[in-house]
Amino acid sequence: xxxxxxxxxxxxxxxxxxxxxxxxxxxxxxxxxxxxxxxxxxxxxxxxxxxxxxxxxxxxxxxxxxxxxxxxxxxxxxxxxxxxxxxxxxxxxxxxxxxxxxxxxxxxxxxxxxxxxxxxxxxxxxxxxxxxxxxxxxxxxxxxxxxxxxxxxxxxxxxxxxxxxxxxxxxxxxxxxxxxxxxxxxxxxxxxxxxxxxxxxxxxxxxxxxxxxxxxxxxxxxxxxxxxxxxxxxxxxxxxxxxxxxxxxxxxxxxxxxxxxxxxxxxxxxxxxxxxxxxxxxxxxxxxxxxxxxxxxxxxxxxxxxxxxxx
Amino acid sequence: xxxxxxxxxxxxxxxxxxxxxxxxxxxxxxxxxxxxxxxxxxxxxxxxxxxxxxxxxxxxxxxxxxxxxxxxxxxxxxxxxxxxxxxxxxxxxxxxxxxxxxxxxxxxxxxxxxxxxxxxxxxxxxxxxxxxxxxxxxxxxxxxxxxxxxxxxxxxxxxxxxxxxxxxxxxxxxxxxxxxxxxxxxxxxxxxxxxxxxxxxxxxxxxxxxxxxxxxxxxxxxxxxxxxxxxxxxxxxxxxxxxxxxxxxx
Numbered sequence: 001x002x003x004x005x006x007x008x009x010x011x012x013x014x015x016x017x018x019x020x021x022x023x024x025x026x027x028x029x030x031x032x033x034x035x036x037x038x039x040x041x042x043x044x045x046x047x048x049x050x051x052x053x054x055x056x057x058x059x060x061x062x063x064x065x066x067x068x069x070x071x072x073x074x075x076x077x078x079x080x081x082x083x084x085x086x087x088x089x090x091x092x093x094x095x096x097x098x099x100x101x102x103x104x105x106x107x108x109x110x111x112x113x114x115x116x117x118x119x120x121x122x123x124x125x126x127x128x129x130x131x132x133x134x135x136x137x138x139x140x141x142x143x144x145x146x147x148x149x150x151x152x153x154x155x156x157x158x159x160x161x162x163x164x165x166x167x168x169x170x171x172x173x174x175x176x177x178x179x180x181x182x183x184x185x186x187x188x189x190x191x192x193x194x195x196x197x198x199x200x201x202x203x204x205x206x207x208x209x210x211x212x213x214x215x216x217x218x219x220x221x222x223x224x225x226x227x228x229x230x231x232x233x234x235x236x237x238x239x240x241x242x243x244x245x246x247x248x249x250x251x252x253x254x255x256x257x258x259x260x261x262x263x264x265x266x267x268x269x270x271x272x273x274x275x276x277x278x279x280x281x282x283x284x285x286x287x288x289x290x291x292x293x294x295x296x297x298x299x300x301x302x303x304x305x306x307x308x309x310x311x
Numbered sequence: 312x313x314x315x316x317x318x319x320x321x322x323x324x325x326x327x328x329x330x331x332x333x334x335x336x337x338x339x340x341x342x343x344x345x346x347x348x349x350x351x352x353x354x355x356x357x358x359x360x361x362x363x364x365x366x367x368x369x370x371x372x373x374x375x376x377x378x379x380x381x382x383x384x385x386x387x388x389x390x391x392x393x394x395x396x397x398x399x400x401x402x403x404x405x406x407x408x409x410x411x412x413x414x415x416x417x418x419x420x421x422x423x424x425x426x427x428x429x430x431x432x433x434x435x436x437x438x439x440x441x442x443x444x445x446x447x448x449x450x451x452x453x454x455x456x457x458x459x460x461x462x463x464x465x466x467x468x469x470x471x472x473x474x475x476x477x478x479x480x481x482x483x484x485x486x487x488x489x490x491x492x493x494x495x496x497x498x499x500x501x502x503x504x505x506x507x508x509x510x511x512x513x514x515x516x517x518x519x520x521x522x523x524x525x526x527x528x529x530x531x532x533x534x535x536x537x538x539x540x541x542x543x544x545x546x547x548x549x550x551x552x553x554x555x556x557x558x559x560x561x
Contacts, residue, residue: 035402168423172415175402178393182365183416183468184386226403230448235403 001256011142012255015208018144018152019262020248022205023270025156026214027221027243029163029201031236032194034222035174040101043215044089044108045082046202050115050211052081053136053203054122061127068129069143071151071207078203085111086195115211139210139263141251152204159200163236166193171232209263217243220270227281246270315342317378318472318503319364324373326356326363332526333359337373339522339531341472346494346504348518350511350538352547355525357507358394361474364505365391377472387417390470394477395457400450406460407445410435413467428467435466438496440489455486462490473497475506479513491517514538 006012033042056077057068089107093100119137122130132140163170173180173190181187198218205214225239250266257265278286320340326333334356341347349357362368364375366382377385390413410432411424418424436442439459444452452460458478465473479487494517497504508514514521514534521538522531523546530537530546 035399165421168415168418169420171404172412175404175409176393176398176412178367178397179391179412179464180415181367182386182389182391184383185415185420229403231405231408232403 006252006255014144014146014149015141015251015255015262016248018149018208019141019251019266020244021149021153021156022208022243023217023221023247023266024240024244025160026201026205026217027225027246028236028240029159029197030218030243031222031225031232031239032163032170032174033198033218034226035232036194038198039215039219040104041086041089042198042202042218044104045086045199046206046211046214046218047108048085048111048115049078049082049203049206049214050136051111051118052077052079053206053211054115054118054133055081057122057130057133058118058127061129068127069207071148074206075151075155075200075203078206079199081111081115082199082203083195086199112211135210136206137210137212138261139205139208139213141208141254141262144208148207155200156204159197162193162197166190170194209266213263213267216267216270217247220267220274221246224270224274224277227277227284230283242270242273246273315344317341318343318345319375319377319505321360321364321375322373324360324363324375325371326359326368327371332371334363334370335527337524337528339528341503341505342520343378343503344498344501345520346498346506346518347520347522348506348508348514348534349522349524350508350514350546351524351529355546357524358476360524361476361505361507365389365474385472388471390465390468390473392461392465392473392475392478394480395454395461396480400452400457402449404449405445406441406447406449406452407432407436409449409460410463410467413464416468431469432463432467435463436460438466438493439463440492453483453486454481455483458482459486459489462493466493471502473502473504473506475504477507477509480509511543 007016030042033039053074054077056073059077060066060070060073061068085107089100089103092098092103092106098106119134122133132143135143169180169185169190170193172183173185173187173194177187180190201218202214205217209217221239221243222235224242225235229235229238246269247266250269251262253269254260254262254265282288317340321337324337325335337356337360349360351357359368363370364382366375375382377389382389407429411428413435414424414428414431418428433442433445436445439462441456441459441463444456444460449457449460458480462475462478465475478490482490494504506517508517515538519534520532521534523529523537523542525546525548530539530542
């Protein structure tokens, strides 16, 4: 299949565009999660989005009697339980002697377990449109509709806009939270705004990528982009490009390879970008860093030996 | 006590982490235009005192005022130089961007730094003697250069009152001299400086006023009156480091 044929197909086009938008938004916004060391809390949000997405489905089908798969409902539900789970983990860590990593694991597994239970309830029941509901686990980009694409693009654009408007505040709070407070910026407000953007970046991918792998879209592109860039604007831009192109290319590959799910293929492509970045980046390559260090150590050893014989 | 106007004052300030007191009933005042060194053993609460005065930790008892006004009314006139270990030096940013952050408070929400702010940051880098490093990645700086960049950021805030937490930590001789020059210039221009110092030997070189702290205030006032052998011994509870210092100095 050539490119013209690929983009001539409506489903393929949706898969490509849908995953590219998710990759771009998650990659750009993920940079702040990376720099604030919130990668793991992002995974808590992603996994814990499952029960919320399913509750949104149930509410739509049972209570409202409308299509259970509409994107906006899914986003609202996913944001609700994802955020609740992250707050729960932070509250435990702040109020008890239980450490944050333990608290996050407990919270993640509880919400994810509840989601798995709901998944069973839905697939055992007789709900209209329940077919393929377990795609929320690993995603299925081929079911993305134009309405879905419009909704996730709009919500994603809103999150990116928030980031651009509060760029200065986000940067200062991330780099030096203490100075940010001393200068009179309200920490709680900035944290809420930043967390909102990261949660949005995560939940817009639930349908196409699934809650299990979504974390890779938030974490891997920034880690790769950091290898090549020296400034934050550069890092955010490159991370968005890595995410967008990696996702688009991964989606293309998954279709070319036949009946392969797009989420996992994209994750493999993002990993490849990450690996190349680790090895080949001019300033931070693991290879050149190791060589430089070995050379410097050898020079030091010789100098010390020479000193020893001089005496 | 002197009758000079007071830049800032703490009254009965106590701070507790959980139920452990870190500061207990601290009273002291910083005369306008003075250089006040806060000195004491490890765990004396030196950094906590600065943080409590800047509203970064909530005190259990007591108040802080700045020439009679609360912190929120005078934020723009206060500069803060934290310990350089308090930030991630692998953060992707350049030295000039770091220093420009000092102007963010004056800009307030949303407004972006422009040419004027960049110029102020550049002038601050010139004062600390590292304008040539402006385009450098912050991770490439040496310990002394980091402290000078942090000092430049405080200068870019253009405050009247400076709080510095161990400004001379991990610093080379050249950077130390550059910083001392800046401090003398600030003092000549009537600025007030409060700094936490770790090494007793340097206190006399930099400070005209001293507060000896060990959870409570042992002594506070002009260096000649407060920084005495007797007071140092009390503050350090005759620890080895202080004994060695007392044997050679003062």
